[in-house]
Amino acid sequence: MYCLIGAEVAIFAIFVVAYVFYIGKSLSGPTPKDVLHAPILFTICLLSSSLTIQLAERELVRGKTNAFVSWWLLTIALGGAFLFGTALEWRHLIFDERLTISTNLFGTTYYSLVGLHASHVTLGLVALTIVALFGLLGHVRKEHAERVAVLSLYWHFVDAVWVVVFTVVYVVGV
Numbered sequence: 001m002y003c004l005i006g007a008e009v010a011i012f013a014i015f016v017v018a019y020v021f022y023i024g025k026s027l028s029g030p031t032p033k034d035v036l037h038a039p040i041l042f043t044i045c046l047l048s049s050s051l052t053i054q055l056a057e058r059e060l061v062r063g064k065t066n067a068f069v070s071w072w073l074l075t076i077a078l079g080g081a082f083l084f085g086t087a088l089e090w091r092h093l094i095f096d097e098r099l100t101i102s103t104n105l106f107g108t109t110y111y112s113l114v115g116l117h118a119s120h121v122t123l124g125l126v127a128l129t130i131v132a133l134f135g136l137l138g139h140v141r142k143e144h145a146e147r148v149a150v151l152s153l154y155w156h157f158v159d160a161v162w163v164v165v166f167t168v169v170y171v172v173g174v
Contacts, residue, residue: 001150005157008120009044012161018020026104035097036110036130038170042085043162048122049078050159053128053152063095063142069135072140075155076132077127086118110169117165120158 023032056071090111093099101111131151134140140148 001152005154009163010117012164015113016164018149019113019168019173022105023107024058026106028104030097030106031098031102032106032110032169032174035093035099036170036174037089038166039085039089041132042082043166044080045085046082046162048161049082052078053155057145057148059150060140060142060145060148065138065140065142068140068148069132069161070133072128072135076125076128079121079128081156081162083118083121083125084149086114113165117158117161120161122155124151124155125156139157 012101051070052075056068056075059065059067099107099110101107126153131140131148
């Protein structure tokens with residue numbers, strides 16, 4: 001998992017540098033300050049999911065599988081809420097603001113960076129859901145805690161990357 005995360009850090013670094021490099025270089029609108037609104041509530045959901053997955057992991061180590069499943073499902077719900085927020089934002093940008101990936105340089109870099117992150121959240125949610133299904137069927141036990149910790153590490157990575165993406169897109173880039 002550490003090797004995967006290292007490779008993913010490199011990929012995200014390239015996308016972040018490209019976004020920062022091209023800030024303000026679009027020749028036509030809309031620009032970030034015209035159309036972006038920081039998704040504070042959905043960011044809180046995603047960042048909170050790092051706490052809930054940690055609590056789930058702790059409960060599994062203690063052998064409390066029902067509590068593990070509950071915290072795990074809450075993690076999925078919070079990640080899902082974040083993706084829902086991303087979908088709402090994209091709907092607004094595409095249909096109300098007329099910003100698509102091909103509108104201008106800002107649109108290209110914005111959708112590439114935020115979309116890369118959203119794809120990682122989606123992949124994480126698929127993996128979390130598979131574990132949840134096993135948990136609901138009673139197939140996740142204390143001895144699986146180490147494997148759960150590996151997936152948890154990926155989820156923390158996805159959350160940490162969002163802090164960088166959020167800062168670059170909604171704070172620095174506006």
